[in-house]
Structure formats: structure tokens, C-alpha cells
Amino acid sequence: MRALTVRPGHATTPRPEDVDEPVPAEGELLVRGLALGVCGTDREIARGEYGEAPGGSDRLILGHESLGRVERAPDGSGFAPGDLVAGVVRRPDPVPCGACAHGEFDMCRNGRYEERGIKGRDGYGAERWCVEADYAVRIDPALGLAGVLMEPTSVVAKAWEQIERVGGRAWFEPRRALVTGAGPIGLLAALLGRQRGLDVHVLDRVEDGAKPDAVRALGATYHAGDAADLVPRLRPDVVVEATGAGSVVFDCISGTAAYGIVCLTGVSPAGRRTSVDAGLVNREIVLENDAVIGSVNANLRHYRQAADALARAEADWLHRLLTRRVPLERAEEAFERRPGDIKTVITLDPGAF
Secondary structure (H helix, E strand, C coil): CEEEEECCCCCCCCEEEECCCCCCCCCEEEEEEEEEEECHHHHHHHCCCCCECCCCCCCEECCCEEEEEEEECCCCCCCCCCCEEEECCEECCCCCCHHHHCCCHHHCCCCCCEEECCEEECCCCECEEEEEHHHEEECCHHHHHHHHHHHHHHHHHHHHHHHHHHHCCCCCCCCEEEEECCCHHHHHHHHHHHHCCCEEEEEECCCCCHHHHHHHHCCCEEEECCHHHHHHHHCCCEEEECCCCHHHHHHHHCCCCCCCEEEECCCCCCCCCCCCCHHHHHHHHHHCCCEEEECCCCCHHHHHHHHHHHHHCCHHHHHHCEEEEEEHHHHHHHHCCCCCCCEEEEECCHHHC
């Protein structure tokens, strides 16, 4: 069969190659791969900046944003042939640490976790793959190809869960949310904000095209401009920051309403310096009981929350986010950033949808 592979630690073009057919172990599903979402992490691995091959191999099968259809399922697994599924990315560390031992492996304390398609385990970028039944999540079949959004939706489901847990320190009834960045994470964060009944605003740099159209179709408000101007005017109760831009991060922190919560989901590049009035930022956080939290990855609970959120969403809106499809044999094209891209998808079975 064919799979999308890279050599971690080396800047190489991901390419499809022949690999052995997977053989499901006890308790595992055999899944036909249908599609694969491409994100910034995949591009970092392709550039040789990140990633780790499984032990004993120098190549890694890419792919953590998965979509597949069950071909074979063990008795009592809760799955059946034909089910549309996604595989969870992270696995708890073998020690395990306290968080992993309690099922919170997205909060692993010692860094010895493994991640499908990223760190120490082959991913889902293959024509067939296996996954433990306990790490598979069923997807509403009505979503079709949009089911490939399960993994990024799990990330924002966790972010919203963390926001609500922090807000629960005291009375918390947010009304206005700002999302900075209109990539897949930002738009899905806006979706979950709208599902919570919030007045959602999205800030990005582009002035027209697929991103503003998707925001407006969601019933949210789109802004193109400077966070330093927008945030103080909006005074949002909640900010989901998805750009990783240092100046935007601090503009958000210093501009929320009292008891504001800023959740950082974007990762900032190292080495860039930003001039900040640290005393003013500290004063505002303390005197307004604000909170700034970071959130990344997801555990099984968040995948189930994501499945529920996607099932409640309008499928047509979700399909708006899938702006480019690339077949496996031309997978290298999916790693090129093009104007207007939101989510690029590699199709592993072009005839499936």
C-alpha cells in the first residue's frame, strides 16, 4: 500500500511510498484511510524542524488529522465496518506521569508521550491504518469529507473547556469573544463560540475572500486591521488567540474586559522581540482578576466534544474550510502555502466522497 513518509530531522519533500500492509493487533480497528488534513506541524516536520520516527526506523508516516472508514472491528469494540472514524493523536507516556495516569495525557508532565504522525509513532497518512478501539472516535457520516476537521476541532474544544474551567473560579457569564486569526483553528474556535451563544468577533489580516465569508456565514463579525485598535474597543470577555504573533498576544492581554480570559493556542516563533510595558500588563491582569492560559493538544474527552460540535454544525459551512484537495500522489503540493488557503486536505481514497 501507499503512505506519505518523511525523514524526521531532515528537510525533505514528503512523498508517497510503498509500505507494508498494517496488521491489526488485538483490540485494534483496521481502517481504510480516506483523507488527511495538513497543518503547520506537518510543514515543520517536512522542513526538518520537528518530528521523531518510530524506534528502529528513520522514516515516519505523516498524518495526525485523520479521517477513515472502518473495514474490520473486533467484537465488543463498539465499532462496525463502514463507520467513519478519526484516530486520537497522542498516547500517554509509559511511566506514566500523574496526568497521563488519569487520562489527561494532553497535559503530560514529563514529555515522554508519543503522537501519531509526529513523535515516535507512525501517523494516519496511509491507504490503510490501524488504531486501538479506545483511541478511535466515531464521526457523524453526514459530515463526509468535513470529518477530517475532527483533530483541529478537538484542540479548540479543549481550549473552550479550559476557558470555562478558569471562568468557573467565580461567577462567569461571558457575552463577547474575540478570536485572533482566521485559519482552521481560529474559525473552528469561532464556531464553538457561536454554539455557546456568544457574540463572536474574528480578526485577521485579509480583507476579502474565503476567510471573511466563512466568518460572516457563521453569524460572527469579521475585522481586518490592528489588534491594538480593535481589542480596547471591543473589550472582549474571552479571547482565543490563534496567531502566535507576539504583539497581538500582548494587545489581547491588555485589552480584555474585567475578569477577562485570554487563551493562547498559537505558538510564537523564537527570536522575535516585542516592546511591551510589562508593568502595565501586570497591573491590568492583577487589578481586573484576568487570566492568561495556554492550551494545546487534546485527550479523548475533547475528541468526543469535537464530534458533538461538528455534528451540530452546518455541514456546508464546514466544507467551506476545505479550500483545497490534493491526491496522495501529488501530496507535495499540499505543503505549499497558497493565497486563500484555509485547510488543505490530502485525499487517500479520491472516490470516497
